[in-house]
Amino acid sequence: MELSAKHHEYWRKNLVITAILLFIWFVFTFVEAWYARELNAITFFGFPLAFWFSAQGSLAIYVAIIGIYAYLMGKLDKEYNVDEGDLE
Amino acid sequence: MSTQVFSHKTFNQSLKKYYSFYTGGFIAFVIALAIAEQMGMSRAWIGYWFLFATIGLYAGIGIMSRTAEVAEYYVAGRRVPAFFNGMATGADWMSAASFIGMAGTLFLSGYDGLAWVMGWTGGYCLVALFLAPYLRKFGQFTIPDFLAERYGGNIVRSIGIVAAITCSFVYVVAQIYGVGLITSRFTGLEFGIGVFVGLGGILVCSMLGGMKAVTWTQVAQYIILIIAYMTPVVWLGIKHTGIPVPQFAYGYTLQKIGDLEKKITADPKEQEVRKIFADRAAAASAKLKDLPKAYEADKAATEKRLADLKARNAAPDEMKAAADALERFPKSADQAKAGYAREAALAARAAPPRPHAEPFPGKDEAARNTARLNFIGIVFCMMFGTAALPHILMRYYTTPSVQQARVSVFWSLFFIFLLYFTAPCLAVLAKYDMFTNLVGSSFASLPAWAAAWAKVDPTLLNITDINRDGIVQWAEVVIGGDLIVLATPEIAGLPYVVSGLVAAGGLAAALSTADGLLLTIANALSHDLYYKIIDPHASTTKRVTISKVLLLVVAIIAAYVTSLKPGDILFLVGAAFSLAASAFFPPLVLGVFWKRANKWGAIIGMIVGLGICAYYMYTRYPFFGVNMPLWYGLSPVSAGMFGLPAGLLTIVIVSMLTSPPPREVQELVEHVRYPLIRGDTVVSEAR
Numbered sequence: 020m021e022l023s024a025k026h027h028e029y030w031r032k033n034l035v036i037t038a039i040l041l042f043i044w045f046v047f048t049f050v051e052a053w054y055a056r057e058l059n060a061i062t063f064f065g066f067p068l069a070f071w072f073s074a075q076g077s078l079a080i081y082v083a084i085i086g087i088y089a090y091l092m093g094k095l096d097k098e099y100n101v102d103e104g105d106l107e
Numbered sequence: 108m109s110t111q112v113f114s115h116k117t118f119n120q121s122l123k124k125y126y127s128f129y130t131g132g133f134i135a136f137v138i139a140l141a142i143a144e145q146m147g148m149s150r151a152w153i154g155y156w157f158l159f160a161t162i163g164l165y166a167g168i169g170i171m172s173r174t175a176e177v178a179e180y181y182v183a184g185r186r187v188p189a190f191f192n193g194m195a196t197g198a199d200w201m202s203a204a205s206f207i208g209m210a211g212t213l214f215l216s217g218y219d220g221l222a223w224v225m226g227w228t229g230g231y232c233l234v235a236l237f238l239a240p241y242l243r244k245f246g247q248f249t250i251p252d253f254l255a256e257r258y259g260g261n262i263v264r265s266i267g268i269v270a271a272i273t274c275s276f277v278y279v280v281a282q283i284y285g286v287g288l289i290t291s292r293f294t295g296l297e298f299g300i301g302v303f304v305g306l307g308g309i310l311v312c313s314m315l316g317g318m319k320a321v322t323w324t325q326v327a328q329y330i331i332l333i334i335a336y337m338t339p340v341v342w343l344g345i346k347h348t349g350i351p352v353p354q355f356a357y358g359y360t361l362q363k364i365g366d367l368e369k370k371i372t373a374d375p376k377e378q379e380v381r382k383i384f385a386d387r388a389a390a391a392s393a394k395l396k397d398l399p400k401a402y403e404a405d406k407a408a409t410e411k412r413l414a415d416l417k418a419r420n421a422a423p424d425e426m427k428a429a430a431d432a433l434e435r436f437p438k439s440a441d442q443a444k445a446g447y448a449r450e451a452a453l454a455a456r457a458a459p460p461r462p463h464a465e466p467f468p469g470k471d472e473a474a475r476n477t478a479r480l481n482f483i484g485i486v487f488c489m490m491f492g493t494a495a496l497p498h499i500l501m502r503y504y505t506t507p508s509v510q511q512a513r514v515s516v517f518w519s520l521f522f523i524f525l526l527y528f529t530a531p532c533l534a535v536l537a538k539y540d541m542f543t544n545l546v547g548s549s550f551a552s553l554p555a556w557a558a559a560w561a562k563v564d565p566t567l568l569n570i571t572d573i574n575r576d577g578i579v580q581w582a583e584v585v586i587g588g589d590l591i592v593l594a595t596p597e598i599a600g601l602p603y604v605v606s607g608l609v610a611a612g613g614l615a616a617a618l619s620t621a622d623g624l625l626l627t628i629a630n631a632l633s634h635d636l637y638y639k640i641i642d643p644h645a646s647t648t649k650r651v652t653i654s655k656v657l658l659l660v661v662a663i664i665a666a667y668v669t670s671l672k673p674g675d676i677l678f679l680v681g682a683a684f685s686l687a688a689s690a691f692f693p694p695l696v697l698g699v700f701w702k703r704a705n706k707w708g709a710i711i712g713m714i715v716g717l718g719i720c721a722y723y724m725y726t727r728y729p730f731f732g733v734n735m736p737l738w739y740g741l742s743p744v745s746a747g748m749f750g751l752p753a754g755l756l757t758i759v760i761v762s763m764l765t766s767p768p769p770r771e772v773q774e775l776v777e778h779v780r781y782p783l784i785r786g787d788t789v790v791s792e793a794r
Contacts, residue, residue: 022777022784029781030781033780040232040236041232041236044229044232048225048229048486048490049483049486049487052222052466052483052486053483055466055467056466056475059464059465059466063358064355064356065356065361065362066361067464070218070361070464070466071358073218073222073224074224074528074531074532075528077225077228077229078225078229078524078527081231081520081524082517082520082521084235085231085235085516085520086517088235088236088513089235089514089517092240092510092513096510096782096783101781101782101783101784102510102782102783103509103510103782103783
């Protein structure tokens with residue numbers, strides 16, 4: 020089995036998508052927790068901001084990260100002709 | 108191809124129809140019981156109905172999905188649509204600890220408890236980005252399967268088997284404990300009998316139909332557990348915030364809690380109670396330091412009191428009380444030590460309420476920074492542990508395609524998110540209710556739920572009038588975490604049928620997780636150990652039969668261990684995550700993303716990761732009695748914080764020092780990276 024240049028390009032794009040989403044994940048997890056005391060000075064819909072993130076915001080962002088990943092990768096599969104067809 | 112597309116679609120549609128009917132039927136069942144309660148059905152009978160109807164239902168689904176085919180038994184025929192696989196994973200994931208314990212932990216530890224919430228949701232990002240699609244493309248049956256194919260050889264597989272069984276077994280004991288607790292509390296059956304009734308439900312299901320039966324049962328269990336969790340929260344939300352989705356509005360309730368905390372801290376009556384605790388604790392600490400002497404002095408004082416009473420011919424009941432006190436008095440200084448230590452621990456109750464929304468409270472900057480590090484440690488270990496627990500990763504073998512596996516992780520986290528973003532809200536609402544309705548009420552007329560629960564189980568709720576003023580102060584209340592979810596229906600003033608519903612939900616959470624874990628253990632033994640290592644020529648019928656027998660054996664051993672009531676459940680669960688993160692995460696991820704990772708790197712890396720993690724736990728967790736000083740103040744639950752990086756680094760270094768993996772392994776890595784390569788010659792999927 021020989022991989023074509025297009026295959027390598029697909030894998031590079033996959034790595035870029037993965038890295039960007041992972042960076043967002045990192046910011047809303049560890050950076051948020053590290054600065055929690057400072058963030059809590061801000062109020063958001065009645066919540067101290069760090070509390071809101073840890074209890075709701077970051078969680079919703081996690082769901083979104085996975086949704087975006089599945090959407091982008093599905094599109095990328097089709098674009099590079101490595102998809103498996105519509106197995107719903 | 109076209110017929111396959113058609114069948115997947117109709118299958119998906121008929122599933123939606125079945126489960127809609129099922130959800131409607133379940134709601135009708137609850138309403139029928141609510142009417143029966145109004146007509147005078149007793150509480151015990153409501154408990155029995157919920158217990159036996161739901162377990163019967165799960166068993167029924169198990170019997171309908173019975174199978175002896177290998178692909179059906181191990182991976183549900185790889186036909187589970189993303190949406191339903193997500194629901195099943197949700198139920199598989201959310202254990203008794205999530206359902207019952209989570210809100211309680213948040214109630215007691217405020218912001219710092221959110222580490223668990225973040226850790227147990229954010230881990231799915233790692234599952235989606237690093238593992239699920241690639242494992243699905245690989246398409247075998249178990250996690251050791253992947254390790255063995257990727258790195259080659261039985262040594263890797265064996266380490267995988269040991270690690271998979273260790274973390275799953277530790278975890279399953281906690282689930283069976285939960286099953287026993289719920290059945291015994293809500294039906295009055297004995298703890299041991301409760302364990303076995305629940306176990307019956309688990310076994311019928313997973314023994315007859317393996318992954319297929321477990322999947323369809325877990326979908327049913329998810330529906331019950333989410334209805335059960337939401338119902339009381341909606342009610343409590345209407346009561347305190349005025350809207351039925353309090354998740355979006357409890358910020359203002361949180362502010363009111365902050366004001367009430369300040370009021371409680373400044374209140375003179377509260378201060379009086381806290382002072383009493385501080386004095387008692389100080390006295391006991393002093394006695395602990397001066398042990399044999401303090402004990403003798405106390406004993407002499409007790410004896411003297413009886414003698415004095417006798418000398419002045421006091422009333423008989425007064426004399427009897429003094430005689431009893433002497434009778435109960437510890438016989439030796441060693442025995443007395445435990446009692447003094449208990450008194451000294453009251454120092455914790457002398458502290459003012461912990462501010463609910465404040466992150467990392469502590470007495471000075473150093474203590475606050477340690478609290479922050481531990482928060483991050485828990486988040487880290489729970490996330491990477493999530494992305495390494497075999498019973499969860501296994502679920503992504505069951506979808507029809509790679510893309511469906513990706514979408515399925517999305518649905519998994521969505522369904523988990525629904526419960527996890529509600530738990531902090533429930534904790535806040537319950538706390539507000541107690542601050543306003545329990546604190547300041549008189550002991551003569553406690554709220555009905557408080558009186559009832561204090562009577563049932565003093566470890567869950569204990570209210571004592573310490574300063575004898577007849578009014579409840581917050582410092583006089585001791586709450587066990589599990590109380591919050593169990594008592595919420597009564598706090599919200601709902602009929603008993605909702606309490607039964609919550610119990611059924613907790614049971615569903617515990618049973619579904621136990622199902623998935625037992626299956627993982629039995630598969631590791633039957634598929635990986637027996638079929639792949641001991642007897643590769645075993646027929647398919649023999650393999651499935653062996654798996655069923657092993658399931659029974661493992662279940663009985665787990666039940667036996669549970670009946671011994673091993674210590675701290677939360678520590679056990681945390682330990683399972685740290686161990687899984689250290690052992691599995693590095694070889695799995697490097698296996699996909701780094702072609703150069705080789706056999707010896709994986710073997711030594713897994714041993715180093717597991718070893719450091721286990722070493723840190725063994726030498727630091729008080730249970731083992733070694734108690735070496737902590738590294739950077741990090742608690743032993745977060746041992747994966749050292750184990751995982753060490754394992755990762757070891758794999759990289761050892762792989763670089765040894766020769767690269769053979770050509771066919773590198774082709775396998777390329778094969779799993781693409782959902783479909785036209786003209787691919789590597790076939791990894793097992794049917």
